[in-house]
Each structure stands twice: as C-alpha cells, then as structure tokens.
Amino acid sequence: MENVLEVQHLSKTFVTHKDSFHAVTDVSFGIRPGEIVSLLGPNGAGKTTIVSMVGGYLLPTSGTVLINGIDRYKTREKPKVGVVLGGDLGFYGRASAQANLLFFADLARIPRREQRQEVQRVLQVVDLANVAGKKVQFFSKGMRQRLHIARALLGNPPLLLLDEPTSGLDVEIANELHQTIRQLADAGVAVLLTSHTMSEIEMLADRVLLFGAGKIFTTGTVTEIVAQSKVHHIDRAATLEESYLALAPMLRRP
Numbered sequence: 001m002e003n004v005l006e007v008q009h010l011s012k013t014f015v016t017h018k019d020s021f022h023a024v025t026d027v028s029f030g031i032r033p034g035e036i037v038s039l040l041g042p043n044g045a046g047k048t049t050i051v052s053m054v055g056g057y058l059l060p061t062s063g064t065v066l067i068n069g070i071d072r073y074k075t076r077e078k079p080k081v082g083v084v085l086g087g088d089l090g091f092y093g094r095a096s097a098q099a100n101l102l103f104f105a106d107l108a109r110i111p112r113r114e115q116r117q118e119v120q121r122v123l124q125v126v127d128l129a130n131v132a133g134k135k136v137q138f139f140s141k142g143m144r145q146r147l148h149i150a151r152a153l154l155g156n157p158p159l160l161l162l163d164e165p166t167s168g169l170d171v172e173i174a175n176e177l178h179q180t181i182r183q184l185a186d187a188g189v190a191v192l193l194t195s196h197t198m199s200e201i202e203m204l205a206d207r208v209l210l211f212g213a214g215k216i217f218t219t220g221t222v223t224e225i226v227a228q229s230k231v232h233h234i235d236r237a238a239t240l241e242e243s244y245l246a247l248a249p250m251l252r253r254p
C-alpha cells in the first residue's frame with residue numbers, strides 16, 4: 001500500500017550569525033496507512049524538529065515531505081495532518097469543549113453546515129461526548145489531552161503527529177489514550193509518535209526509528225531493535241529500555 005507519509009532526505013540546519021547547527025541530517029522514512037511509527041532518541045536528537053517539518057511549522061533546509069503524494073512545501077494545496085504537541089495551551093478555558101472545537105473546525109475550514117456533526121464525531125472518538133458542554137477549565141489533564149487529540153482529528157486527516165502525547169498523565173489514563181491511538185491506527189490512520197516512555201513504544205509502535213544526533217541510527221520493530229542491541233538475559237528477553245541504554249552512547253552528538 002502507498003505510504004501516507006514519505007520523508008525523503010530531510011535536513012534542517014539552524015544558522016545564527018555566529019555558527020550553524022545541523023539538527024537533522026538526511027533523514028528518510030515512510031509510514032503506511034494504519035501504521036504507528038515511533039521516533040525514539042535522546043533529548044536534542046532532532047525528533048521535534050522532524051515533527052515540525054512534517055507538520056508544516058518549520059521550513060526544511062533541504063529534502064521533501066510528501067503527504068498522500070502531495071509535496072507539503074512545493075504546492076499551494078495544504079495537506080491534512082493532525083498534530084498534537086505537548087503542553088497545556090491552546091483552548092479557551094471559559095468555553096465548552098464543543099465551543100472550542102467549533103472554533104478549530106472553522107480554522108480547519110470545515111464547511112459550516114458540517115461543523116456540529118464533525119465536532120460531535122471527534123468528541124465521540126476520544127470519549128468526551130458526555131462532557132461536550134462542560135467548560136474546559138474544569139477538565140483534568142487527561143481530558144485536555146483527549147481534547148487535543150479530538151482537535152487533531154477534525155477533518156479526518158490521514159496522518160496524525162503525536163509529540164509525547166501522554167507526558168504527565170497517570171498510567172491508567174495513559175493506557176486509555178493508548179487504546180484510542182491504537183483504534184485510530186486500526187481504522188487506517190498513519191501515526192508518527194515521539195515518546196520517551198519505553199512501555200508506550202513497546203505497546204504501540206509497529207516500527208521504531210532510533211534516532212541520534214539528527215540521524216536515523218537504526219530502524220526496526222521493538223523485537224528487532226532489542227536483537228540489535230545484543231543485550232541478553234538467560235531467563236528472559238531484554239526490555240526496550242535495557243536495549244536503549246546499551247545503544248545510547250552511540251546516539252549522542254559528537
């Protein structure tokens with residue numbers, strides 16, 4: 001099946017008046033419909049820089065980002081991508097969840113007559129339909145995070161970018177979100193997920209891009225990454241965390 005996301009030779013160099021910094025260097029990968037691909041790597045490796053370039057917030061220095069075959073930076077057409085970045089901002093606390101999403105539906109250029117139905121649909125997907133009329137200021141952190149995902153789902157984008165979607169959430173709420181993310185992928189959405197939580201990656205990622213110093217160090221399923229790390233125990237399989245720690249020295253910037 002054709003890739004929803006195709007990243008080809010993507011690079012980003014930040015230039016200041018004094019020097020230049022190669023945040024991302026010649027990165028290529030693809031994501032198929034229904035596939036969850038996880039970017040894993042140390043702080044400063046360049047993960048958010050990649051998500052920003054794919055999401056359309058940061059102009060690449062070179063390379064191509066194709067979304068369903070549309071070149072994000074070479075056409076006027078704006079490809080649909082749902083983005084969930086970390087942080088607590090973005091909603092108007094004194095308005096209801098529904099009112100907030102109607103505002104974003106307008107921004108997403110969803111036709112007026114379809115907006116109510118679309119807002120209702122995305123609230124159902126993230127299990128917030130029963131609190132649609134509640135003011136966002138009374139939402140818990142987990143509910144807010146669900147609302148962020150609902151916002152990203154407006155207009156049914158084929159690609160979802162999730163940058164640390166469960167950071168700061170308790171294990172139970174995080175687990176509920178994992179199930180939502182898996183259901184979205186099962187329905188055909190392609191997902192790019194960055195995370196520092198190994199259990200989350202073990203649970204969700206169909207494929208891992210192990211990332212260091214702005215480059216893809218290696219890629220594979222969790223089992224393949226664990227095998228590549230050569231960490232062995234007599235009585236059990238090594239965990240992703242143990243394998244990551246073994247590989248981590250090779251992921252640092254020189």
Ligand SMILES: Nc1ncnc2c1ncn2[C@@H]1O[C@H](COP(=O)(O)OP(=O)(O)OP(=O)(O)O)[C@@H](O)[C@H]1O
Nearest residue numbers: 014015021023041042043044045046047048049050
């Ligand atoms: N606007 C900018 N100007 C200069 N350098 C930048 C800019 N944005 C990011 N960088 C640098 O690029 C590198 C990659 O940053 P990025 O945020 O992509 O890393 P990350 O892998 O997402 O890290 P984390 O796990 O901490 O979120 C960092 O060293 C960062 O300091």
